[in-house]
Amino acid sequence: MAVSEAAGLSYEEEHVHEVYEQIASHFSSTRYKPWPIVERFLKEQPNGAIGADVGCGNGKYLAVNKEVFIVGSDRSTNLVKIAQHHKPHDVVVADNLSLPHPPHSFDFAISIAVVHHLSTPARRMEAVKCILDLLRPPQQGVSGSGGKALIYVWALEQKSSRRGWDEGSEQDVMVPWVMTAKKEKVPKKKKKQQKRRGEEGLAQENGEAEKGSEDQKEENSEAPETKPEGDKTFLRYYHLYRKGELEGDIEQAGGVIVESGYEKDNWWAIASLK
Amino acid sequence: MKLLTLNFLTCAIKTCKTNASSFPLHPRDAELEIQEADVNLPFLKNILPRLMWEELRTICKELGLPDLPPTPPTPTDLISGGNSTDTTEGRTQAEQEPSQTAKDLHRVLLETCIQEGKLVCGCCGHEYAVKEGVANFLLPGHLV
Structure with a gap:
């Protein structure tokens, strides 16, 4: 890349x-x-x-x-x-x-x-x-x-991080950022999911650099049947x-x-x- | 954008930075606004040596503001009663009150903001827009 x-x-x-x-x-x-x-x-x-x-x-x-x-x-x-x-x-x-x-x-x-x-x-x-x-x-x-x-x-x-990159990995990477669409009414199940995302956002701020919730969000968005409507994935370039x-x-x-x-x-x- | 910030800004074009005429940037068609803030006396005293006084005077003139004094104030000038004899009694910083000079300086540097207008380089003539209090220094491709 x-x-x-x-x-x-x-x-x-x-x-x-x-x-x-x-x-x-x-x-x-x-x-x-x-x-x-x-x-x-x-x-x-x-x-x-x-x-x-x-x-x-x-x-x-x-x-x-x-x-x-x-x-x-x-x-x-x-x-x-x-x-x-x-x-x-x-x-x-x-x-x-x-x-x-x-x-x-x-x-x-x-x-x-x-x-x-x-x-x-x-x-x-x-x-x-x-x-x-x-x-x-x-x-x-x-x-x-x-x-x-x-x-x-x-x-x-950062092999202990969620991303698991380490010595020898590709240094030029694209990292997803998923923007969750806000909804007026959320079914109970999804509400729970959104709350968890929020917690991940906090964990991210407790020191985990530019990573954080993106990975799991990405997984969510890659499964079309569970993808909430309106979510949008952006890819950012990083040199590690x-x-x-x-x-x-x-x-x-x-x-x-x-x-x-x-x-x-x-x-x-x-x-x-x- | 505060006038103090102009003390630390110049043209974004590299070839201009080495040319004395690129500093300070000249405000044009500026709309000013006063945004009140608390006076921080130790802060004012500490930034005094960093102020490019002549250039700040020029900016104030160009903006039609009251003239700054010809020479920069001394730290003692910023303390209320700073020139009286009781300064020898060792009042702590917390007890010191800002003088009118300090209040005036605070008003000019930290409360007077350029909300709309342009900043013009005296070297190349490039104009940087200021919108909603934010100056934009992104250069068009051919100037990068």
């Missing part, structure tokens, strides 16, 4: 941007609990620090620390409209490869579950570079004095990161790793400029 560099943008338009635009409201309703490492990173920032949230989605990370000022951006206008209401922050619609920020002007940046949507190696590396370029460079001779970026991507190695791949991209993009790790099916890294 590898995509040529030239075709990357139009591929992502169809298999990432357009999907999020359509599922924005439903997607947002399932995403409200911040992941612990992201929360810790944001709370560590001093009062008055200036940050960027690249690919802010519905803005759930804008709610974590009200003592800093974050400019969030996302490719999806519909998600940005939802993210707009988090004070004192602000949001704009922008592409993560063409960010509208002056270089080296931010104390911190986050980009959570975003870079894995870029469909070629060069575009993923460029996305990392664009995040690093936002950061204040370190003062001469003072290590650790520069701005820091936290980047989070979905891991290939191998161990060490994110750190490699960061170093190639001119960054240094401050800290990195694995948490709940995701690789994450905190980086700064050299």
Whole structure:
């Protein structure tokens, strides 16, 4: 499923941007609990620090620390409209490869579950570079004095997850998102089913990255006789990161790793400029 | 979109970013709205060194807002009674009250919002639309 560099943008338009635009409201309703490492990173920032949230989605990370000022951006206008209401922050619609920020002007940046949507190696590396370029460079001779970026991507190695991907699996995958049609009157049996789905949505927020209820929903929708009318399946493109791949991209993009790790099916890294 | 945000925005076109004339973006046909928010004094003090004061003054002029003072306020200017002698008695931050200067700055940076209009790059002339308080920086294909 590898995509040529030239075709990357139009591929992502169809298999990432357009999907999020359509599922924005439903997607947002399932995403409200911040992941612990992201929360810790944001709370560590001093009062008055200036940050960027690249690919802010519905803005759930804008709610974590009200003592800093974050400019969030996302490719999806519909998600940005939802993210707009988090004070004192602000949001704009922008592409993560063409960010509208002056270089080296931010104390911190986050980009959570975003870079894995870029469909070629060069575009993923460029996305990392664009995040690093936002950061204040370190003062001469003072290590650790520069701005820091936290980047989070979905891991290939997640054999204990429902999806079961692991080392050696295909890294470029299409992941379904099923939007359940709302109904006024639901027979008892289906009601139960819907409730279960809701619980899955919560479990998802308890750390299971960009996965979650989709799998089982997909199974439901693949069986035509049980498929509730009006359900719609969207496929999103993901690149699943191998161990060490994110750190490699960061170093190639001119960054240094401050800290990195694995948490709940995701690789994450905190980086700064050299 | 808050005026403070303009302090951290420039043209999305890469070749413009290295050109000084791309910052700040210039509001055009702007409809402003005041969205009230609580004053956060420590926050205001901490962002002072990050403000591009001359550029913010330009933006305020272009929007027809009252002139900002020629030089940026100092942290002490933001505290009510900050220049009186009792500051030496070590009042804690929690006891400090925002001065009129702080309230004015808060009003301009955090409460004055551009709801509709355009932001124009002074380098390439590209116009970015602002709709319902959200600026859109997506570029047409030939500019990416």
